Structures are given as structure tokens and as C-alpha cells.
């Protein structure tokens with residue numbers, strides 16, 4: 001069977017060149033005589049892999065020098081707990097903006113550890129927009145403000161970075177990391193589960209401002225303490241070595257394509273084409289507020305559940321797979337991360353036009 005265009009929200013499509021490179025090195029990495037999977041995490045070869053991965057990530061995302069970059073386990077979700085455990089450090093208050101299920105889960109987890117306030121939410125409108133917040137909306141003594149930058153399930157993204165003044169801003173960037181340029185100095189901490197734009201599921205990449213490290217309570221589990229992880233350069237225990245190696249290959253690929261700036265241009269073009277096709281169509285519509293539309297996850301519906309299902313099934317037959325919306329919302333969702341070639345989006349648009357003609 002040929003490779004398909006995989007529109008899955010995550011785990012999602014990886015660049016073919018990267019998969020092929022990993023395959024070519026699978027059984028024997030460089031001069032090592034073994035697979036990266038078989039290598040000691042204390043070996044010279046692996047030390048170079050993790051250092052290169054970090055250097056590339058810093059370069060691509062323009063991470064300032066006063067931030068630590070960590071390669072951890074437990075996916076995006078473990079960060080919901082780690083953020084609260086470590087950053088509720090003075091008043092034990094944190095303010096959350098709830099723009100989807102991931103932000104809500106993070107908020108619910110944080111409630112176990114402190115005084116959590118939902119400052120704004122778009123839940124009553126099925127998360128179809130990003131609330132506008134101002135500096136004055138946050139509690140002055142909040143330890144941090146939390147946002148989910150791109151809402152994978154609902155297809156929205158922040159078109160702006162909220163102004164939180166001196167309060168550290170924490171952002172879940174799982175589904176938008178490496179997709180567009182950001183001023184990281186505006187954030188206290190960012191994290192990204194790898195399976196959307198970086199690599200294998202389970203790995204999570206964190207960038208944390210150094211002055212926010214070292215505040216976990218005494219009884220914090222050792223691996224959930226950013227201080228442990230930062231002091232040991234993510235090597236307190238055996239890190240997910242193969243996933244870190246794979247992430248390094250993806251970072252090299254992004255760099256070879258011109259870096260995040262070039263990715264952003266392509267992503268904006270891909271998304272604009274697809275939204276344009278949806279807006280012009282009489283069959284499909286996008287329920288999301290125009291200015292908040294995600295570059296990565298394009299959500300659309302026909303308004304008829306049976307027709308949506310037919311679309312998803314027939315698209316699959318045409319080699320365009322995983323176009324069903326999240327199991328809790330239905331409809332369609334095309335996840336068009338960095339690795340989705342522009343050709344995949346063109347094929348999808350052509351398929352949508354054909355489907356519309358056939359189903360008038």
C-alpha cells in the first residue's frame with residue numbers, strides 16, 4: 001500500500017525524509033555499531049544527539065539563554081500536573097483561560113494543588129473563539145497565567161499573546177510548536193507534547209525561564225520537579241532516547257527547509273487555501289471565528305452528520321485519511337502540521353469540490 005495523506009490530529013504525519021533517514025540508521029547509527037535504541041544514555045554518541053537536539057530547538061524557536069530546555073516523558077498531559085506543582089509557588093493562585101478540552105483538563109488538574117480561577121472561557125460557545133483578555137483581568141498576585149495556544153480539537157489559535165504584565169505566562173504549544181514564530185521571552189514556560197509537530201508520542205519538550213525553577217514542594221515526586229530535570233540536563237533517569245533522536249532529525253529537517261519562518265509561510269498558505277475553499281463552498285462551513293482560526297487544525301462541517309460520515313469514508317478511499325473530527329465533536333478536521341505537504345492540502349480541496357458536486 002502507498003503512503004496516504006494522514007490528516008490525523010496526533011500522533012500525526014511525520015516528514016517522509018525523516019522517516020527514511022531514521023530507517024537507514026535504524027540498525028546501525030554512524031560508527032556506533034548499534035541502533036540509537038540500544039545505546040547507553042550516558043554514551044558519547046547519545047550525549048551528542050541530545051545536545052544537538054537542544055541546540056537545534058533553541059535555534060529554531062529562538063529560545064533566550066535564560067531558559068532551560070528539557071526533554072521529558074509523560075506527554076503534554078504530565079505538564080498539566082508539573083506546571084501546577086512547580087509554579088504555584090507564592091500565593092498558590094493561578095489564572096486559567098479555558099479555550100478547549102486541553103486547557104480545561106489542565107485547569108482541573110491544577111485545582112488539586114491551588115486556588116485556580118477561570119478568567120475567561122469560550123465553553124458556552126463550544127470553544128469557537130478565543131476570548132480577549134486584558135492585563136486587569138488577572139489577579140495581581142497570581143503565580144502564573146495559563147493558556148493553550150492552539151486548540152487542536154476546536155481548530156482555534158490565539159491570534160495574539162495575552163499581556164500578563166509581570167505574571168509568568170504558561171502556554172501549551174503541543175499542536176503549534178515549530179509552526180510559526182513566537183517571541184518566547186513573553187512566556188515563563190512553554191511545553192509541547194511531541195506527537196504533532198516533533199516526533200513520537202510520550203516525549204514532551206519544555207522551555208522554562210530559569211527563575212521559575214526550584215519551587216516544587218518537598219514532597220514533589222522527583223521526576224516531576226523541574227529542578228531535578230534541569231540540574232541533570234533531562235538525564236536524571238533514562239530519558240526517551242529514541243524519541244529524542246527522532247526529534248533531532250525533525251529539527252534538522254525544519255532547519256533544512258528554512259526554519260520556522262519558512263514553515264510559517266507554508267503553513268499560512270496551506271491554511272488560507274483550505275479555509276478559502278470552505279468559505280467559498282455551499283456545502284462545507286467552518287464554525288470557528290475567522291480571526292481565531294488555527295493554522296494547524298482546520299475544522300469544518302456540512303451540518304448533516306450522515307453526510308459528514310460519508311465524506312470521511314469516501315475521503316479515506318481516496319487516500320485522504322483521518323479526516324473525522326474529534327470523537328467528542330464530530331464533523332471534520334484536517335490537521336495540516338508542518339509535515340503535511342502542500343500537495344496533500346491541494347488533493348483534499350480537489351476532493352471536497354468533487355464531493356460537493358456529487359452531493360448537491
Ligand SMILES: *Cc1c(COP(=O)(O)O)cnc(C)c1O
Pocket residue numbers: 010074075076077078102148150151152172173174175193194196201202
Ligand atoms: C495532544 C495535546 C495534548 C495531550 O498530549 P498527550 O501527549 O496525549 O498528553 C495536550 N495539549 C494539546 C494542545 C494537545 O494538542
